[in-house]
Amino acid sequence: MPPMRAIRAREIVIHPRRPPVDDGAVVFDAGRVVASGPASVVLRGFSGPVEDLGPVTVTPGLINAHVHLELSHVAGGTVRGQGFTAWLRSLIGNSLGKLSQLALDKAIAQMQACGTVAVIDITSRNTARVAAALEAANIGGLLAVEFFGFADAGALRWPVDLDALPDPARQRVAAAGHALYSTHPETLRAAHQWCARHGRPFSLHLAEHPDETEQMLTGKGEFARLLRKAGVLPEDWTAPGCRPVAYADLLGLLDRSTLAVHCVQLDPGDIDTLAARGCTVCLCPRSNEYIAVGRAPWRRLDRAGVPLCLGTDGLSSNQDLSLWNEAAALLREADGPGFFRALEWMTLNPARLLGAEQLYGTLEPGAVAGYSIVPDGAIRAA
Numbered sequence: 136m137p138p139m140r141a142i143r144a145r146e147i148v149i150h151p152r153r154p155p156v157d158d159g160a161v162v163f164d165a166g167r168v169v170a171s172g173p174a175s176v177v178l179r180g181f182s183g184p185v186e187d188l189g190p191v192t193v194t195p196g197l198i199n200a201h202v203h204l205e206l207s208h209v210a211g212g213t214v215r216g217q218g219f220t221a222w223l224r225s226l227i228g229n230s231l232g233k234l235s236q237l238a239l240d241k242a243i244a245q246m247q248a249c250g251t252v253a254v255i256d257i258t259s260r261n262t263a264r265v266a267a268a269l270e271a272a273n274i275g276g277l278l279a280v281e282f283f284g285f286a287d288a289g290a291l292r293w294p295v296d297l298d299a300l301p302d303p304a305r306q307r308v309a310a311a312g313h314a315l316y317s318t319h320p321e322t323l324r325a326a327h328q329w330c331a332r333h334g335r336p337f338s339l340h341l342a343e344h345p346d347e348t349e350q351m352l353t354g355k356g357e358f359a360r361l362l363r364k365a366g367v368l369p370e371d372w373t374a375p376g377c378r379p380v381a382y383a384d385l386l387g388l389l390d391r392s393t394l395a396v397h398c399v400q401l402d403p404g405d406i407d408t409l410a411a412r413g414c415t416v417c418l419c420p421r422s423n424e425y426i427a428v429g430r431a432p433w434r435r436l437d438r439a440g441v442p443l444c445l446g447t448d449g450l451s452s453n454q455d456l457s458l459w460n461e462a463a464a465l466l467r468e469a470d471g472p473g474f475f476r477a478l479e480w481m482t483l484n485p486a487r488l489l490g491a492e493q494l495y496g497t498l499e500p501g502a503v504a505g506y507s508i509v510p511d512g513a514i515r516a517a
């Protein structure tokens with residue numbers, strides 16, 4: 136266990152919903168916060184090493200609520216700005232299973248550099264390696280093992296060998312669904328029910344792009360043709376004839392444990408449904424911009440009371456895994472969420488979804504000994 140130590144900084148956000156502390160300090164011991172508050176109080180009588188971080192703002196460690204670490208080697212290998220179908224076509228032109236250690240190490244380093252303490256990582260290949268890298272970097276959270284495809288309807292055949300995972304990794308597993316357009320509805324239901332039984336969040340890519348909406352409504356379009364050609368979508372598949380959120384609701388996939396990822400293509404009824412079911416939505420603004428699928432209506436979701444999180448998505452659709460850069464994409468908007476609201480989306484909300492508010496989301500005693508330094512004055516001032 137690391138020895139007792141402390142940090143000090145000009146400004147420390149101990150809890151995202153409370154005013155920051157000027158000239159603050161946090162004391163860590165045995166991997167946990169043991170004291171936090173004004174330096175004059177917290178450091179009185181403290182004899183261990185104190186690292187003075189200087190004129191910066193320190194926040195609780197961040198939670199990246201949607202990332203695909205196993206696609207880190209695909210960085211730069213997909214087309215941008217041409218819509219989802221073109222992006223997917225370019226993605227499957229890569230060797231998706233061939234994650235290099237260098238790419239994985241670089242991706243983990245990017246997350247550490249912005250003070251990431253937990254993730255919801257989507258995985259179906261190289262899970263053991265990703266788990267080991269997260270463990271070594273002391274990054275907690277979930278390995279959301281993703282079910283994909285229309286074969287084995289509802290049978291929940293895990294794409295990874297859970298028994299072969301070392302114990303700490305196995306404790307972090309959740310079942311996740313890829314998407315309505317790619318995965319059998321009974322499999323999605325079974326994955327959702329597995330999560331309900333095990334008290335884990337259920338993650339699903341939902342309402343990400345207009346091609347998905349078209350496929351759900353009509354079963355036609357270039358996207359559906361590509362999925363059929365790739366052997367993903369069965370020839371006899373018929374469209375449910377409703378929008379993605381309505382279909383997910385019909386299948387019983389939406390509730391308080393659900394993390395609906397992207398949610399770009401929403402109409403007002405969809406927002407009402409997500410709010411009524413108590414879903415959490417993960418925004419991935421830079422991935423959406425990269426693929427050119429539109430922008431999530433985050434203001435309307437926020438006003439409707441839908442808890443929001445932020446995710447970088449994978450390096451297959453983003454330039455880096457910095458959550459601060461993700462937040463900056465929204466904070467730069469004319470009527471942005473503001474620094475503290477965005478901070479909640481990277482701390483308190485995902486911590487609650489993970490059922491781990493004692494460990495993550497704040498720098499109060501008991502929280503993990505991780506923190507983040509706001510990299511840029513413009514972000515803090517937003």
Ligand SMILES: [Zn+2]
Pocket residue numbers: 201203257340396448449
């Ligand atoms: Zn994703």
